[in-house]
Amino acid sequence: MQRDETPSAVGRNAPDLGRLPDLIQAVVAERYGPAIGGMGALISRHAAAIHNLSARFTSDREDLPAGYLAAPPARAAYLLYFATTGAATVQHALSLAGLPLRDHVGPLRVLDIGAGPLTASLGVATALGPQAQLEVTGLDGVRQALEDGAEVLRRLRPEAKIILHDGNIREGRFLQRALRGRYDLILMANVLNEWSLGGKKKVTAGESVAQLLNDHLAENGVVVLVEPATRHGSHTLIDVREHLAPLQRWSIVAPCAGAAECPLAGSRKDWCFTDQPWQRPRHIEAIDRAIRHERATLKFSYLVLRAGPPQPPVRHRYRIIGGPMRDGATYRRYLCGKEGRVSATLNVEEFAIPRELLNAFRGDEVQLAGAIQKVQRGRATEQVLVPEGLFKDSRPRVPFRPPSPQRPRNG
Numbered sequence: 001m002q003r004d005e006t007p008s009a010v011g012r013n014a015p016d017l018g019r020l021p022d023l024i025q026a027v028v029a030e031r032y033g034p035a036i037g038g039m040g041a042l043i044s045r046h047a048a049a050i051h052n053l054s055a056r057f058t059s060d061r062e063d064l065p066a067g068y069l070a071a072p073p074a075r076a077a078y079l080l081y082f083a084t085t086g087a088a089t090v091q092h093a094l095s096l097a098g099l100p101l102r103d104h105v106g107p108l109r110v111l112d113i114g115a116g117p118l119t120a121s122l123g124v125a126t127a128l129g130p131q132a133q134l135e136v137t138g139l140d141g142v143r144q145a146l147e148d149g150a151e152v153l154r155r156l157r158p159e160a161k162i163i164l165h166d167g168n169i170r171e172g173r174f175l176q177r178a179l180r181g182r183y184d185l186i187l188m189a190n191v192l193n194e195w196s197l198g199g200k201k202k203v204t205a206g207e208s209v210a211q212l213l214n215d216h217l218a219e220n221g222v223v224v225l226v227e228p229a230t231r232h233g234s235h236t237l238i239d240v241r242e243h244l245a246p247l248q249r250w251s252i253v254a255p256c257a258g259a260a261e262c263p264l265a266g267s268r269k270d271w272c273f274t275d276q277p278w279q280r281p282r283h284i285e286a287i288d289r290a291i292r293h294e295r296a297t298l299k300f301s302y303l304v305l306r307a308g309p310p311q312p313p314v315r316h317r318y319r320i321i322g323g324p325m326r327d328g329a330t331y332r333r334y335l336c337g338k339e340g341r342v343s344a345t346l347n348v349e350e351f352a353i354p355r356e357l358l359n360a361f362r363g364d365e366v367q368l369a370g371a372i373q374k375v376q377r378g379r380a381t382e383q384v385l386v387p388e389g390l391f392k393d394s395r396p397r398v399p400f401r402p403p404s405p406q407r408p409r410n411g
Contacts (some may be wrong), residue, residue: 014277015088015089015095016278017088017091017126019156020087020126021084021281021284022085024083024084025039027079027151028042030045031076032075032076035046037348038089039282039283042080042283046077047287049077053074053077053082054081054291054293056068057228057372059224067143072144073278075144075172078145079117080118081284084123084281084283084284085224085284086123086189086190089093089123089189089226089300089302091127091190092122092274092276092300093226093254093300095223096302096364096365097253098257098303101124101129101132102129104128104131106132106133107135108124108128108135108138109132109135109137109182110137110187111139111187112139112187112189113212114139114140114189114191114194115187116142117152118138118150118152119189120187121153124185127154128281134157134160134161135161136153136160136163137163137178137179138167138168139272141167142166143166145166146204154300159231169191170195170203170208179215182216182218183216183217186216186222188209189229189361190228191247192225192236193228194234197394199381206243208240209243209244210244211244213246217250219307219345220306222253223302223303223304223306224301224302224303225252225304225347228248228299229273229299229300229301230271230273234272238262238264238265241256242265244260244305246354248309249307249308251307251309251310251311252305254302254304255272255304255321257314257339258314259337259339263340263341272321272336273301274302276363277296278297314365314367316369317367318342318366318368319335319362319365320333320357320363321336322362324357324358329348330347330348331345331346331348335366335368339383342372343385344368344385344387345386367389368385369388370386371384372386
Protein backbone atom coordinates (compact mmCIF):
# COMPACT_ATOMS: atom_id res chain seq x y z
CA MET A 1 0.00 0.00 0.00
CA GLN A 2 1.47 3.34 -1.07
CA ARG A 3 0.80 6.55 0.82
CA ASP A 4 -0.98 9.29 -1.12
CA GLU A 5 1.02 12.47 -0.55
CA THR A 6 -1.58 14.77 -2.11
CA PRO A 7 -3.03 16.81 0.77
CA SER A 8 -6.33 17.42 -1.00
CA ALA A 9 -6.89 13.66 -1.27
CA VAL A 10 -6.63 13.04 2.46
CA GLY A 11 -9.84 12.76 4.43
CA ARG A 12 -12.07 13.74 1.52
CA ASN A 13 -13.82 10.47 0.74
CA ALA A 14 -16.73 9.27 2.83
CA PRO A 15 -16.69 5.52 3.52
CA ASP A 16 -18.25 3.33 0.85
CA LEU A 17 -19.70 0.22 2.50
CA GLY A 18 -21.27 -1.17 -0.65
CA ARG A 19 -23.30 -4.32 0.05
CA LEU A 20 -22.04 -4.70 3.62
CA PRO A 21 -25.11 -3.27 5.44
CA ASP A 22 -27.49 -5.58 3.55
CA LEU A 23 -25.29 -8.61 4.17
CA ILE A 24 -25.03 -7.84 7.88
CA GLN A 25 -28.81 -7.55 8.19
CA ALA A 26 -29.27 -10.87 6.38
CA VAL A 27 -26.84 -12.72 8.66
CA VAL A 28 -28.38 -11.24 11.82
CA ALA A 29 -31.88 -12.20 10.67
CA GLU A 30 -30.81 -15.76 9.87
CA ARG A 31 -28.79 -16.35 13.04
CA TYR A 32 -30.65 -14.31 15.65
CA GLY A 33 -34.05 -13.58 14.13
CA PRO A 34 -36.59 -12.58 13.18
CA ALA A 35 -36.36 -14.41 9.87
CA ILE A 36 -39.36 -12.54 8.48
CA GLY A 37 -40.64 -8.99 8.74
CA GLY A 38 -37.80 -7.10 7.09
CA MET A 39 -35.73 -4.27 8.53
CA GLY A 40 -38.49 -2.97 10.81
CA ALA A 41 -38.93 -6.28 12.59
CA LEU A 42 -35.16 -6.73 12.83
CA ILE A 43 -34.70 -3.38 14.52
CA SER A 44 -37.64 -3.92 16.87
CA ARG A 45 -36.13 -7.22 17.99
CA HIS A 46 -32.65 -5.88 18.69
CA ALA A 47 -33.07 -2.15 19.52
CA ALA A 48 -33.08 -2.65 23.30
CA ALA A 49 -29.87 -4.70 23.23
CA ILE A 50 -28.22 -2.10 20.98
CA HIS A 51 -29.25 0.67 23.38
CA ASN A 52 -27.87 -1.22 26.39
CA LEU A 53 -24.60 -1.99 24.64
CA SER A 54 -24.25 1.60 23.48
CA ALA A 55 -24.75 2.87 27.03
CA ARG A 56 -21.99 0.57 28.29
CA PHE A 57 -19.63 1.63 25.52
CA THR A 58 -20.08 5.33 26.26
CA SER A 59 -19.33 4.81 29.96
CA ASP A 60 -16.06 3.38 31.25
CA ARG A 61 -15.28 0.43 28.99
CA GLU A 62 -13.01 -1.00 31.68
CA ASP A 63 -16.22 -1.97 33.50
CA LEU A 64 -17.25 -4.25 30.60
CA PRO A 65 -17.07 -7.94 31.51
CA ALA A 66 -14.55 -10.00 29.56
CA GLY A 67 -16.27 -11.96 26.80
CA TYR A 68 -19.40 -9.79 26.80
CA LEU A 69 -20.11 -10.89 23.21
CA ALA A 70 -20.72 -14.44 24.41
CA ALA A 71 -24.36 -13.51 25.08
CA PRO A 72 -26.44 -13.90 21.87
CA PRO A 73 -28.41 -10.61 22.32
CA ALA A 74 -25.17 -8.63 22.68
CA ARG A 75 -23.62 -10.47 19.74
CA ALA A 76 -26.59 -9.72 17.49
CA ALA A 77 -26.68 -6.08 18.59
CA TYR A 78 -22.98 -5.63 17.98
CA LEU A 79 -23.08 -7.17 14.51
CA LEU A 80 -26.17 -5.26 13.41
CA TYR A 81 -25.07 -1.82 14.57
CA PHE A 82 -21.48 -1.54 15.76
CA ALA A 83 -19.92 -3.72 13.07
CA THR A 84 -21.34 -1.37 10.43
CA THR A 85 -20.12 1.81 12.12
CA GLY A 86 -16.80 0.17 13.01
CA ALA A 87 -16.15 -0.88 9.42
CA ALA A 88 -16.79 2.69 8.24
CA THR A 89 -14.48 4.02 10.95
CA VAL A 90 -11.59 1.81 9.83
CA GLN A 91 -12.12 3.00 6.25
CA HIS A 92 -11.91 6.59 7.48
CA ALA A 93 -8.70 5.91 9.40
CA LEU A 94 -7.07 4.44 6.29
CA SER A 95 -8.26 7.34 4.14
CA LEU A 96 -7.05 9.99 6.61
CA ALA A 97 -3.67 8.24 6.67
CA GLY A 98 -3.50 8.47 2.87
CA LEU A 99 -3.55 4.68 2.41
CA PRO A 100 -6.01 3.93 -0.39
CA LEU A 101 -6.89 0.24 -0.70
CA ARG A 102 -8.96 0.50 -3.86
CA ASP A 103 -5.92 0.16 -6.10
CA HIS A 104 -4.18 -2.58 -4.11
CA VAL A 105 -3.09 -5.46 -6.33
CA GLY A 106 -2.12 -8.95 -5.22
CA PRO A 107 -2.27 -10.66 -1.83
CA LEU A 108 -3.04 -8.78 1.37
CA ARG A 109 -2.46 -10.66 4.61
CA VAL A 110 -4.58 -9.10 7.37
CA LEU A 111 -4.32 -9.83 11.10
CA ASP A 112 -7.38 -8.70 13.06
CA ILE A 113 -6.79 -8.89 16.84
CA GLY A 114 -9.77 -8.63 19.18
CA ALA A 115 -11.77 -8.90 16.00
CA GLY A 116 -15.25 -9.57 17.38
CA PRO A 117 -17.32 -10.23 14.21
CA LEU A 118 -14.29 -9.23 12.07
CA THR A 119 -15.45 -5.61 12.18
CA ALA A 120 -12.18 -3.98 11.12
CA SER A 121 -11.54 -6.62 8.45
CA LEU A 122 -14.98 -5.97 6.96
CA GLY A 123 -14.02 -2.31 6.63
CA VAL A 124 -10.88 -3.31 4.76
CA ALA A 125 -12.73 -5.85 2.59
CA THR A 126 -15.26 -3.25 1.41
CA ALA A 127 -12.45 -0.81 0.57
CA LEU A 128 -10.40 -3.27 -1.49
CA GLY A 129 -10.71 -3.44 -5.24
CA PRO A 130 -11.57 -6.72 -6.98
CA GLN A 131 -7.95 -7.34 -8.00
CA ALA A 132 -6.82 -7.88 -4.38
CA GLN A 133 -6.41 -11.34 -2.85
CA LEU A 134 -7.54 -11.13 0.76
CA GLU A 135 -6.45 -13.38 3.59
CA VAL A 136 -7.82 -12.58 7.06
CA THR A 137 -6.67 -14.09 10.35
CA GLY A 138 -9.13 -13.16 13.09
CA LEU A 139 -8.46 -13.53 16.82
CA ASP A 140 -11.03 -13.06 19.56
CA GLY A 141 -12.17 -14.56 22.83
CA VAL A 142 -15.65 -15.44 21.52
CA ARG A 143 -15.75 -18.01 18.73
CA GLN A 144 -19.40 -17.33 17.82
CA ALA A 145 -18.65 -13.64 17.16
CA LEU A 146 -15.78 -14.59 14.85
CA GLU A 147 -18.02 -17.00 12.96
CA ASP A 148 -20.70 -14.32 12.53
CA GLY A 149 -18.18 -12.01 10.91
CA ALA A 150 -16.71 -14.80 8.80
CA GLU A 151 -20.14 -15.54 7.34
CA VAL A 152 -20.57 -11.88 6.34
CA LEU A 153 -17.07 -11.77 4.87
CA ARG A 154 -17.66 -14.95 2.82
CA ARG A 155 -20.74 -13.40 1.25
CA LEU A 156 -18.92 -10.13 0.65
CA ARG A 157 -15.76 -11.66 -0.83
CA PRO A 158 -16.24 -15.39 -1.55
CA GLU A 159 -12.62 -15.76 -2.64
CA ALA A 160 -11.22 -14.55 0.72
CA LYS A 161 -9.25 -16.97 2.88
CA ILE A 162 -10.43 -16.79 6.49
CA ILE A 163 -8.56 -18.21 9.50
CA LEU A 164 -10.17 -17.97 12.95
CA HIS A 165 -8.60 -18.49 16.39
CA ASP A 166 -10.50 -18.07 19.65
CA GLY A 167 -8.64 -17.56 22.91
CA ASN A 168 -7.29 -14.93 25.27
CA ILE A 169 -5.55 -12.39 23.05
CA ARG A 170 -3.75 -10.95 26.09
CA GLU A 171 -1.86 -14.19 26.71
CA GLY A 172 1.44 -14.68 24.91
CA ARG A 173 1.09 -18.46 24.60
CA PHE A 174 -2.17 -18.12 22.69
CA LEU A 175 -0.65 -15.60 20.29
CA GLN A 176 2.37 -17.83 19.72
CA ARG A 177 0.11 -20.74 18.77
CA ALA A 178 -2.23 -18.69 16.57
CA LEU A 179 0.13 -16.43 14.63
CA ARG A 180 2.27 -17.61 11.76
CA GLY A 181 4.64 -15.37 9.85
CA ARG A 182 4.15 -11.69 9.12
CA TYR A 183 1.16 -9.64 8.02
CA ASP A 184 0.77 -6.72 5.62
CA LEU A 185 -1.96 -5.08 7.69
CA ILE A 186 -2.50 -5.47 11.43
CA LEU A 187 -5.80 -4.22 12.84
CA MET A 188 -6.76 -3.61 16.47
CA ALA A 189 -10.13 -1.89 16.84
CA ASN A 190 -11.63 -1.08 20.25
CA VAL A 191 -9.24 -3.47 21.95
CA LEU A 192 -6.50 -1.54 23.72
CA ASN A 193 -8.84 0.49 25.94
CA GLU A 194 -10.04 -2.86 27.33
CA TRP A 195 -6.52 -4.24 27.69
CA SER A 196 -6.78 -4.65 31.47
CA LEU A 197 -9.57 -7.21 31.04
CA GLY A 198 -8.60 -10.86 31.34
CA GLY A 199 -4.82 -10.64 31.25
CA LYS A 200 -2.72 -12.50 33.80
CA LYS A 201 0.44 -10.47 33.31
CA LYS A 202 0.63 -6.71 33.84
CA VAL A 203 1.91 -5.83 30.37
CA THR A 204 1.05 -2.38 29.08
CA ALA A 205 -0.73 -1.81 25.78
CA GLY A 206 2.39 -0.12 24.40
CA GLU A 207 4.62 -3.06 25.31
CA SER A 208 2.13 -5.53 23.81
CA VAL A 209 1.84 -3.60 20.54
CA ALA A 210 5.62 -3.21 20.25
CA GLN A 211 6.12 -6.97 20.67
CA LEU A 212 3.39 -7.73 18.15
CA LEU A 213 4.86 -5.42 15.51
CA ASN A 214 8.36 -6.66 16.11
CA ASP A 215 7.32 -10.29 15.65
CA HIS A 216 4.58 -10.14 13.02
CA LEU A 217 4.56 -6.93 10.94
CA ALA A 218 5.78 -7.43 7.38
CA GLU A 219 8.28 -5.19 5.64
CA ASN A 220 6.38 -2.02 4.64
CA GLY A 221 3.44 -3.35 6.66
CA VAL A 222 0.84 -1.04 8.17
CA VAL A 223 -0.81 -1.04 11.60
CA VAL A 224 -4.21 0.55 12.27
CA LEU A 225 -5.26 1.07 15.89
CA VAL A 226 -8.76 2.48 16.49
CA GLU A 227 -10.34 3.39 19.83
CA PRO A 228 -13.45 5.27 20.99
CA ALA A 229 -13.40 9.08 20.96
CA THR A 230 -13.24 9.16 24.75
CA ARG A 231 -10.58 10.57 27.03
CA HIS A 232 -9.60 7.04 28.07
CA GLY A 233 -9.58 5.67 24.51
CA SER A 234 -7.55 8.60 23.19
CA HIS A 235 -4.96 8.54 25.97
CA THR A 236 -4.58 4.79 25.58
CA LEU A 237 -3.38 5.44 22.02
CA ILE A 238 -1.27 8.40 23.12
CA ASP A 239 0.47 6.12 25.63
CA VAL A 240 1.10 3.56 22.86
CA ARG A 241 2.44 6.31 20.59
CA GLU A 242 4.79 7.63 23.27
CA HIS A 243 6.07 4.10 23.89
CA LEU A 244 6.69 3.34 20.20
CA ALA A 245 8.03 6.67 18.91
CA PRO A 246 11.41 6.61 20.72
CA LEU A 247 12.12 3.10 19.40
CA GLN A 248 12.53 4.52 15.84
CA ARG A 249 11.42 1.22 14.23
CA TRP A 250 8.02 2.37 12.98
CA SER A 251 6.90 5.64 11.44
CA ILE A 252 3.75 7.33 12.67
CA VAL A 253 1.64 7.99 9.59
CA ALA A 254 -1.48 9.52 11.18
CA PRO A 255 -2.98 11.42 12.85
CA CYS A 256 0.33 12.90 13.98
CA ALA A 257 1.92 15.39 11.60
CA GLY A 258 5.53 15.38 12.75
CA ALA A 259 5.65 16.28 16.45
CA ALA A 260 8.42 14.45 18.28
CA GLU A 261 6.20 14.09 21.36
CA CYS A 262 2.42 14.21 21.61
CA PRO A 263 1.47 17.65 22.99
CA LEU A 264 -1.53 16.11 24.77
CA ALA A 265 0.40 13.40 26.60
CA GLY A 266 -0.28 13.70 30.30
CA SER A 267 -3.15 16.18 29.82
CA ARG A 268 -6.13 15.72 32.11
CA LYS A 269 -8.52 17.90 30.13
CA ASP A 270 -7.56 17.46 26.46
CA TRP A 271 -7.58 14.41 24.23
CA CYS A 272 -7.19 13.72 20.51
CA PHE A 273 -10.13 12.45 18.49
CA THR A 274 -11.49 12.66 14.97
CA ASP A 275 -14.99 13.63 13.85
CA GLN A 276 -15.71 12.75 10.22
CA PRO A 277 -18.81 12.72 8.00
CA TRP A 278 -20.42 9.60 6.58
CA GLN A 279 -23.56 8.54 4.78
CA ARG A 280 -25.50 6.46 7.28
CA PRO A 281 -26.97 3.24 5.91
CA ARG A 282 -30.77 3.07 6.15
CA HIS A 283 -30.80 0.55 8.97
CA ILE A 284 -28.38 2.66 11.04
CA GLU A 285 -30.64 5.70 10.61
CA ALA A 286 -33.64 3.62 11.66
CA ILE A 287 -31.81 2.27 14.72
CA ASP A 288 -30.70 5.78 15.68
CA ARG A 289 -34.32 6.91 15.63
CA ALA A 290 -35.41 3.88 17.65
CA ILE A 291 -32.80 4.37 20.40
CA ARG A 292 -32.95 8.19 20.20
CA HIS A 293 -29.34 8.49 19.15
CA GLU A 294 -27.80 10.53 16.35
CA ARG A 295 -24.63 9.15 14.78
CA ALA A 296 -24.52 11.76 12.02
CA THR A 297 -20.72 11.73 12.14
CA LEU A 298 -18.14 9.13 13.11
CA LYS A 299 -16.14 10.06 16.20
CA PHE A 300 -13.07 8.00 16.99
CA SER A 301 -9.43 8.05 18.05
CA TYR A 302 -6.86 6.26 15.91
CA LEU A 303 -3.19 5.67 15.27
CA VAL A 304 -1.67 4.42 11.99
CA LEU A 305 1.94 3.26 11.78
CA ARG A 306 4.15 1.81 9.06
CA ALA A 307 7.21 -0.40 9.38
CA GLY A 308 10.43 1.57 8.93
CA PRO A 309 12.10 4.59 10.51
CA PRO A 310 10.21 7.92 10.77
CA GLN A 311 10.18 10.21 7.75
CA PRO A 312 11.00 13.94 7.96
CA PRO A 313 7.84 15.99 8.61
CA VAL A 314 6.25 17.81 5.69
CA ARG A 315 6.53 21.59 5.91
CA HIS A 316 3.32 23.46 6.75
CA ARG A 317 1.42 20.17 7.23
CA TYR A 318 -1.06 20.12 10.11
CA ARG A 319 -3.90 18.01 11.41
CA ILE A 320 -7.09 19.74 12.58
CA ILE A 321 -7.57 18.71 16.24
CA GLY A 322 -10.26 21.14 17.33
CA GLY A 323 -13.54 22.64 16.24
CA PRO A 324 -13.94 26.27 15.09
CA MET A 325 -13.99 28.90 17.85
CA ARG A 326 -15.20 32.47 17.51
CA ASP A 327 -14.68 35.22 20.07
CA GLY A 328 -15.84 38.53 18.65
CA ALA A 329 -13.67 39.21 15.63
CA THR A 330 -11.17 36.44 16.50
CA TYR A 331 -11.41 33.07 14.78
CA ARG A 332 -9.35 30.13 16.09
CA ARG A 333 -8.81 26.44 15.38
CA TYR A 334 -6.35 24.12 17.05
CA LEU A 335 -3.91 22.25 14.81
CA CYS A 336 -1.12 19.77 15.43
CA GLY A 337 2.12 19.79 13.42
CA LYS A 338 5.84 19.27 13.85
CA GLU A 339 5.86 22.14 16.35
CA GLY A 340 3.21 20.39 18.45
CA ARG A 341 -0.15 21.98 19.14
CA VAL A 342 -0.70 25.41 17.62
CA SER A 343 -3.68 27.72 17.46
CA ALA A 344 -4.43 29.09 13.98
CA THR A 345 -5.73 32.54 14.88
CA LEU A 346 -6.85 35.50 12.81
CA ASN A 347 -8.95 38.64 13.04
CA VAL A 348 -11.86 38.28 10.62
CA GLU A 349 -12.15 42.06 10.33
CA GLU A 350 -8.72 42.11 8.70
CA PHE A 351 -8.49 38.68 7.11
CA ALA A 352 -10.87 36.29 5.41
CA ILE A 353 -10.90 32.83 6.93
CA PRO A 354 -8.78 30.39 4.88
CA ARG A 355 -10.93 27.77 3.26
CA GLU A 356 -8.51 25.15 4.58
CA LEU A 357 -9.80 25.99 8.07
CA LEU A 358 -13.35 26.95 7.26
CA ASN A 359 -14.37 23.76 5.49
CA ALA A 360 -12.29 21.25 7.44
CA PHE A 361 -13.70 18.58 9.70
CA ARG A 362 -11.93 17.60 12.88
CA GLY A 363 -9.21 15.18 11.83
CA ASP A 364 -8.60 16.57 8.34
CA GLU A 365 -5.07 17.26 7.18
CA VAL A 366 -4.33 20.77 5.89
CA GLN A 367 -1.43 22.68 4.39
CA LEU A 368 -1.20 26.11 6.01
CA ALA A 369 1.77 28.45 5.86
CA GLY A 370 2.33 31.18 8.41
CA ALA A 371 4.47 32.52 11.21
CA ILE A 372 4.31 30.91 14.64
CA GLN A 373 4.41 33.17 17.68
CA LYS A 374 4.35 32.37 21.38
CA VAL A 375 1.51 34.13 23.18
CA GLN A 376 0.78 34.19 26.89
CA ARG A 377 -2.77 33.06 27.73
CA GLY A 378 -3.29 33.29 31.47
CA ARG A 379 -0.67 31.09 33.10
CA ALA A 380 0.03 29.10 29.95
CA THR A 381 2.06 29.90 26.85
CA GLU A 382 0.38 29.04 23.56
CA GLN A 383 1.85 28.69 20.09
CA VAL A 384 -0.18 30.80 17.65
CA LEU A 385 -0.02 30.32 13.89
CA VAL A 386 -0.91 33.47 11.96
CA PRO A 387 -1.72 32.45 8.36
CA GLU A 388 0.29 34.22 5.69
CA GLY A 389 -1.17 37.26 3.92
CA LEU A 390 -2.90 35.38 1.11
CA PHE A 391 -6.19 36.11 2.81
CA LYS A 392 -6.02 39.87 3.39
CA ASP A 393 -8.97 42.23 3.16
CA SER A 394 -8.16 43.04 -0.46
CA ARG A 395 -9.28 39.51 -1.34
CA PRO A 396 -12.95 38.50 -1.55
CA ARG A 397 -14.09 37.79 1.99
CA VAL A 398 -15.24 34.33 2.95
CA PRO A 399 -18.15 34.62 5.41
CA PHE A 400 -17.73 32.88 8.76
CA ARG A 401 -19.57 29.57 8.67
CA PRO A 402 -18.64 26.65 10.94
CA PRO A 403 -18.67 23.33 9.08
CA SER A 404 -21.86 21.35 9.45
CA PRO A 405 -21.09 17.75 10.50
CA GLN A 406 -24.05 16.53 8.46
CA ARG A 407 -22.91 18.19 5.24
CA PRO A 408 -21.59 15.58 2.75
CA ARG A 409 -18.26 16.34 1.11
CA ASN A 410 -17.02 15.41 -2.32
CA GLY A 411 -13.67 13.79 -2.99
